[in-house]
Amino acid sequence: MQESIKTYQIYPFLSWNVSILLFFVVAAVNGQIRYSIPEEMRKGLFVGDIAKDLGLDVRRLVSGRARLVIEDDNQYVVLNQNKGHIVVNERIDREQLCAKKSPCSFSLEIVLEEPLELFSITIEIQDINDHAPVFPKKEIKLEISESTPTGTVFLLDSAADPDVGTNSLQSYSLKANEHFVLKQHTRADGSKYAEMVLQSGLDREKQSKHALILTAVDGGEPQMSGTVKIHISVLDANDNSPVFTQSIYKASVLENALRGTIIATVSAVDADQGYNGNVTYSFTHLEDGSACPFEINSNTGKIKLVGDIDYEASSNYEINLQAKDPWGGLTDSSKVEIEVLDINDNAPVINVMSFTSPVSEDSAPGTTLGIINVKDLDSGENGQVRCTIEGSVPFKIKSNVRSYYTLITDAALDRESLSEFNITVIASDAGSPPLSTRKTFNLKVSDVNDNSPKFPRNFYRAWIVENNSPGLSIMTVNAKDPDENQNARVSYILEDCEINGSPVSEYVSVNAESGVVHAVRSFDYEQIKQLLFIVKAQDGGSPPLSSNVTVKIMIQDQNDNPPQVLYPVQTGGSLVAEMVPRSADVGYLVTKVVAVDVDSGQNAWLSYKLQKATDRALFEVGLQNGEIRTIRQVTDKDAVKQRLTVIVEDNGQPSRSATVIVNVAVADSFPEVLSEFTELTHDKEYNDNLTFYLVLALAVVSFLFITCLVVIISVKIYRWRQSRILYHSNLPVIPYYPPRYSDTLGTGTLPHVYNYEVCRTTDSRKSDCKFGRAGSQNIVVTQIQVSCDFYLLYSKGRCWPLKYFLCYVVIQSILSEITR
Numbered sequence: 001m002q003e004s005i006k007t008y009q010i011y012p013f014l015s016w017n018v019s020i021l022l023f024f025v026v027a028a029v030n031g032q033i034r035y036s037i038p039e040e041m042r043k044g045l046f047v048g049d050i051a052k053d054l055g056l057d058v059r060r061l062v063s064g065r066a067r068l069v070i071e072d073d074n075q076y077v078v079l080n081q082n083k084g085h086i087v088v089n090e091r092i093d094r095e096q097l098c099a100k101k102s103p104c105s106f107s108l109e110i111v112l113e114e115p116l117e118l119f120s121i122t123i124e125i126q127d128i129n130d131h132a133p134v135f136p137k138k139e140i141k142l143e144i145s146e147s148t149p150t151g152t153v154f155l156l157d158s159a160a161d162p163d164v165g166t167n168s169l170q171s172y173s174l175k176a177n178e179h180f181v182l183k184q185h186t187r188a189d190g191s192k193y194a195e196m197v198l199q200s201g202l203d204r205e206k207q208s209k210h211a212l213i214l215t216a217v218d219g220g221e222p223q224m225s226g227t228v229k230i231h232i233s234v235l236d237a238n239d240n241s242p243v244f245t246q247s248i249y250k251a252s253v254l255e256n257a258l259r260g261t262i263i264a265t266v267s268a269v270d271a272d273q274g275y276n277g278n279v280t281y282s283f284t285h286l287e288d289g290s291a292c293p294f295e296i297n298s299n300t301g302k303i304k305l306v307g308d309i310d311y312e313a314s315s316n317y318e319i320n321l322q323a324k325d326p327w328g329g330l331t332d333s334s335k336v337e338i339e340v341l342d343i344n345d346n347a348p349v350i351n352v353m354s355f356t357s358p359v360s361e362d363s364a365p366g367t368t369l370g371i372i373n374v375k376d377l378d379s380g381e382n383g384q385v386r387c388t389i390e391g392s393v394p395f396k397i398k399s400n401v402r403s404y405y406t407l408i409t410d411a412a413l414d415r416e417s418l419s420e421f422n423i424t425v426i427a428s429d430a431g432s433p434p435l436s437t438r439k440t441f442n443l444k445v446s447d448v449n450d451n452s453p454k455f456p457r458n459f460y461r462a463w464i465v466e467n468n469s470p471g472l473s474i475m476t477v478n479a480k481d482p483d484e485n486q487n488a489r490v491s492y493i494l495e496d497c498e499i500n501g502s503p504v505s506e507y508v509s510v511n512a513e514s515g516v517v518h519a520v521r522s523f524d525y526e527q528i529k530q531l532l533f534i535v536k537a538q539d540g541g542s543p544p545l546s547s548n549v550t551v552k553i554m555i556q557d558q559n560d561n562p563p564q565v566l567y568p569v570q571t572g573g574s575l576v577a578e579m580v581p582r583s584a585d586v587g588y589l590v591t592k593v594v595a596v597d598v599d600s601g602q603n604a605w606l607s608y609k610l611q612k613a614t615d616r617a618l619f620e621v622g623l624q625n626g627e628i629r630t631i632r633q634v635t636d637k638d639a640v641k642q643r644l645t646v647i648v649e650d651n652g653q654p655s656r657s658a659t660v661i662v663n664v665a666v667a668d669s670f671p672e673v674l675s676e677f678t679e680l681t682h683d684k685e686y687n688d689n690l691t692f693y694l695v696l697a698l699a700v701v702s703f704l705f706i707t708c709l710v711v712i713i714s715v716k717i718y719r720w721r722q723s724r725i726l727y728h729s730n731l732p733v734i735p736y737y738p739p740r741y742s743d744t745l746g747t748g749t750l751p752h753v754y755n756y757e758v759c760r761t762t763d764s765r766k767s768d769c770k771f772g773r774a775g776s777q778n779i780v781v782t783q784i785q786v787s788c789d790f791y792l793l794y795s796k797g798r799c800w801p802l803k804y805f806l807c808y809v810v811i812q813s814i815l816s817e818i819t820r
Contacts, residue, residue: 034105035086036124039094044087047077047123050110051084054119058084064112068121072106077123079110086121094125095162100189102127102164129167129220133159135228136286140214143329145235146204152241153183154196155320155333158285159216159226166219175213182214187318188337193285195333196230204234233329241330242268242279242323249321249336251303252433256343259305263294266301268323268332276325284322284333294319294338303336315340341433348376348385348427350439355407358444361415369395369443370407374427382431390424390438397425407441415445416482449487449541453479455549460535462517465556466525474508474553477515479537489540490515495548497533504533508553517551525557526598559603559652565660567594577663580642584634590619593626593660595648605651611659612645619664621646628662638666 035048051058060066061081068079068086078089098104105124111117140157161169172194174182179202183195194214202210210232217225244266251264270277281301286292293307294317301323317338324331355370376383387397387405394411407423421443428436455477462475481488492515497504508531509518515535531553538546568578568591578591597604608626613619618638620631628644642664649657 032120032122034122034124036126037088037092038126038128039092040128040130041088041092043090047086047088049084050079050086050119050121054110056084056112058082060112064114064117066110066112069109069111070106071108076106077108092125094127094164095131097125099162100164104164127164127167129163129218129222129224131161131163131167131218132224133161133169133216133218133226135159135214135216135226138228140228140230141233142230143233143235144198144202145241145330146202148198148202148241148330150198150201152198153333154198154331155284155322156194156196156214156230157228158191158193159228161216161218163218163220168218169216170219171217173215173217175215177210177212179210180212188316189318193320202234208234210234235329240271240276240325242270242325242332244268244321244323244332244334247334249334250339251336252339252341253305253309254341254343254433255309257305257309259307261305263303263305263338264336266296266303266321266323266334266336268301268334270323270325270330278326279323280326282322282324283319285320292317292319296321303338309340339433344382344429344431344433344435346376346382346429347435348374348429348437350374350425350427350437352439352441353404355441357442358446359409359413360448361413361445362448362450363409363413365409365411367409368406369409369423370441372405372407372425372439373403374405375403376427376429382429382435384430385427386430387425387427390426393421393423395421395423413445415447415484416451418445419447419484420444447484447487449483449539449543449545451482451487452545452547453481453490453537453539454547455479455537458549460549460551461554462551463554463556464519464523466523466558467560468519468522470519470521472519474517474519475551477510477517477535477537477549477551479515479547479549481539483539483541487539487541491538491540493536493538495534495536499531499533500528504531507531508533510535517553523555525555525600526561528555530554557600557603559599559650559654559656561598561603562656563595563597563606563648563650563658565593565595565648565658567592568660568662570660577665578628579665579667580630580634581668582634582636582638582666583668584630586630586632588630588634590628590630590664591662593621593628593646593648593662595626595658595660597650597656599650599652603650603652607649607651609647609649610644611647612643614639614642614644618642619644628664634666640665640667642666 033048033050033053037047050056051061058081061079061084066079066081068077070076075089076092077086079086094104097106103124104127105122107120107122110119110121112119136157142154144152144154156172159169159172161167169192171192172182172184174180174194174196179198179200180196181199183197185193185195187193196212210230212230212232213227214230215225215227217223245268246266249264249266253261253263266281268279268281270279279301280298281296282298283292283294283296291307293305293309294303295306296303317336317340319336319338321334321336322331323334351373353371353373357369359367359369372387374385374387376385385403387399389395389397394409394413396408396410398406398408400406405425407425423441423443425439425441426436427439428434460475460477464472464474477492479490479492481490491512492510493512494505494508494510499507505520507520507523509520510516511518515537517535531551533551534548535551536546536548538544580588580590593608595606595608597606606626607623608621609623610616610619610621615638618630618632618634619628619642621628621644626646626648628646644662644664646660646662647657648660649655
């Protein structure tokens, strides 16, 4: 049968205190008619032409004894049979009829007899703005601590407006002030409520009370509003407010639950102690005339059912909660949402068809783990089942065919992150309230070698004292592999490299199982100061994975080397002496003992001490620099030969030392020194061989005398002629400089330069030999000095007597044998 819809709109103007615009809409579909009228219409006003809208003759209404059948006891409308009109019988208050329900309507039937006919009629009541927003109290009193932080929210009483739609409460406004601002919120059901936020701190000492005005405005025409005064008392510091453990509490209750049933328990925590830590709970902002079927225990926070609930009347409740500090007046707000559940008495049943465990961690996303079958004995929506997986896990459930679901992987697995999963599948039906069944699957993840061993750090450093025993354990390197079994078995390998040209394996070794690094041999700090090599950690997987770490072993010094004296040189072939003139003052620098120690650190710190001396009252040695200086004026009584024994010690534990002998000559002329030290050498070391040396010297001298006599005469004639030429030419005399001792200033040795200058004149009797002194005023009596004397002896412009020559040759031979 084809359906037809007819719509009629009539706009009569009615007079009921003010003009009311009447909307009249008629829709006829298969014998059903719907009218729409505003609330508060006067008795007798026209609602609808039922005869015309149903296509009936008015006479049929009379003959059929038409009458209206209304289920409600209230007869809001009546039928005028003579005209076929439905008119208002009594005042209709939409708020009384439907409260907040929208759209608001009531149904009735018109019955005709002979023959029997039944027509359904629905009359919708439209809201008009006949109520202004009204607050439940004329005043709101708040007590706020001065220590309340900015940003604290205070929930304000909501204004009640029984109108609906745009005629209902639309917004709130707060009188401007410097401390508080207003925030508006909308609940799930569309109702508005306001919160007052503290935007600047309160100071009770400056202002202990504040008065504000809160205004609620609806959206009707004309617009209506309501106000409430807010009185705020600022309390002294109570610095901790109660805090609800949740911002929203959710609970559900079956519609057939008994009174006294505990629905939920809310709790708030106050960090204060004692009386300030007590918290009381209460419901707030309940609208006037609303019957709340729940009650909260002010001390325990338990919410229980105290009235009747009906799912068809109201399927959920949203109640504002307040936790208050009874001492300081601090509060916190929260909300509880209570859902009324319809009865659904059969839960789904989960049957496992197949399930695979363990699964390899390298399984690709989409790998099938199991198949389940879900059934629900209920029918309709209560029997419609939906399966989900609880929590955030890398799995998902997929529906293949009706009642069958496949459990598959949804992401890559990592056994090292999580080796076992408890997958909870929840099967919920679509009933109201829904019932659900949970099934937990325990899935283990098997390992693959996808992780290389890792060292806890990128660089290892260790210290070992030199002269260690071979095989000494130096340190331990340790790498971890998050894999398991053979894939996590780590072996340590010493990477090939060279240290000072030798393989690293000649210095250290690494235990393949424990990672302990051993010294292969004893180390010498003076030869090698550190070892730098690489250790590789390799697992037992296939293929194996590895990682490297750098190891640095520092060799620590021991005091295993005594000081070495660089100057004066202690040799058995020469005799070294330092010359001190008798005119030397106090503090005169005689010489400097220079020594080094190949150790390092404090083991190389040297100190110098005078151990023995011919005259201890004449010389001293600098403790740090090794300088030998006079400590008093030199006198004529002081012996020419002075023998000093200096000991050089390092600062090691235990300390090591070296001894040096310094010979000092106290004299003003070279011959005096020569005679003294020649006699010293002769008497000390070679008394037994004196006869042999003298005989040998005489034989050599006799041979050389004859040979040199001719040479001397020739040289004399040649030099005499040269001197004459030089004398007439006035040319400068070229000085002769013997070799220097090398300057070892870098090692601490004093520089000694010995210059012998020969000056000649035309008159050989005026020729002379000058000894150039070094900065230290020292003279070394060595072969080079004797050679110098030999040169001077024959460089004179005259011949010496034979006895002097023989004496000189004997001395020269003795000293030559000594130096050898």
